[in-house]
Amino acid sequence: MSGFAWGPALLFCPADRPERYAKALERADAVILDLEDAVDPERRPAAREAVAASDLDPARVIVRVNQAGTDDLAADLAALAETAYRVVMLPKAERVADLGALAGYDVIALCETAAGVLAAPELAGHSSVVALMWGAEDLVASLGGTSSRHADGSYRDVARHARSAVLLAAGAAGTAAIDTVHLDIADLAGLQAEAEDAVAVGFAATACIHPSQVAVIRAAYSPTPEEVARARELLAAAEAAGGGVFRHDGLMVDGPVLAHARAVLRRSGAETP
Numbered sequence: 001m002s003g004f005a006w007g008p009a010l011l012f013c014p015a016d017r018p019e020r021y022a023k024a025l026e027r028a029d030a031v032i033l034d035l036e037d038a039v040d041p042e043r044r045p046a047a048r049e050a051v052a053a054s055d056l057d058p059a060r061v062i063v064r065v066n067q068a069g070t071d072d073l074a075a076d077l078a079a080l081a082e083t084a085y086r087v088v089m090l091p092k093a094e095r096v097a098d099l100g101a102l103a104g105y106d107v108i109a110l111c112e113t114a115a116g117v118l119a120a121p122e123l124a125g126h127s128s129v130v131a132l133m134w135g136a137e138d139l140v141a142s143l144g145g146t147s148s149r150h151a152d153g154s155y156r157d158v159a160r161h162a163r164s165a166v167l168l169a170a171g172a173a174g175t176a177a178i179d180t181v182h183l184d185i186a187d188l189a190g191l192q193a194e195a196e197d198a199v200a201v202g203f204a205a206t207a208c209i210h211p212s213q214v215a216v217i218r219a220a221y222s223p224t225p226e227e228v229a230r231a232r233e234l235l236a237a238a239e240a241a242g243g244g245v246f247r248h249d250g251l252m253v254d255g256p257v258l259a260h261a262r263a264v265l266r267r268s269g270a271e272t273p
Contacts, residue, residue, distance in 0.1 A: 007029030007030070007221075008195075011024050012208070021033065025056055033051055033062070036072075063080060064089040065080075065090060068101060086105050088106070088107055090107055095122070111162070117139065121172065123169070132166050153184070178206065183209065191208075205217075206220075
């Protein structure tokens with residue numbers, strides 16, 4: 001997974017709230033300083049000044065800039081030129097041409113419109129793109145809809161399709177995929193279920209909007225001691241079997257199953273055979 005340098009919990013922070021920057025970075029694996037949706041347009045000039053004046057660890061800072069082709073993006077990039085921050089998240093990315101203004105930056109392409117989801121394979125293959133992320137609410141808005149979720153909190157089919165499409169596009173290009181935010185801050189159980197599903201299918205990280213969500217995401221992405229022990233046992237059994245398909249605890253074990261076990265060890269920080 002090329003270019004992905006962070007842990008699993010990426011925390012958004014409004015860029016017009018500089019008093020929150022350091023605390024957000026302290027609590028999460030990386031902070032996303034948001035110059036777009038989290039900031040009222042009238043406050044964006046002050047937000048840019050705050051970003052330019054900040055002095056956070058650039059290795060753990062992502063800046064969500066504004067949409068390609070806007071005057072806001074040009075102003076965002078002028079502010080970033082005064083900083084050491086070199087990772088940007090581009091919202092509403094819809095075509096490779098949208099990346100043209102971002103030369104010299106590593107880019108997280110946010111596929112959150114119908115056009116963006118369909119363009120995900122081309123965006124993922126661009127040399128500057130280090131990850132794809134998807135977004136549910138802007139996606140549904142781009143379709144003229146009103147809600148990405150059913151009354152029980154589960155995603156509607158179009159959102160589930162977009163999530164899978166972005167994940168597959170990222171995987172096919174060998175880049176990372178980031179799962180979208182869970183907007184119901186109080187629903188930690190729902191967040192846990194979504195984060196557990198995200199790691200099970202191969203997302204590299206989950207974005208979040210509140211510090212209380214960080215621990216839930218980290219726990220979901222961290223294998224339990226039992227899972228690590230099981231993975232080690234399986235890989236040891238494979239070595240003892242000498243290769244090929246074999247039976248272990250009543251189950252058939254082949255290459256994909258062993259790849260799953262190695263993924264568990266990688267997430268745990270352990271060395272893999």
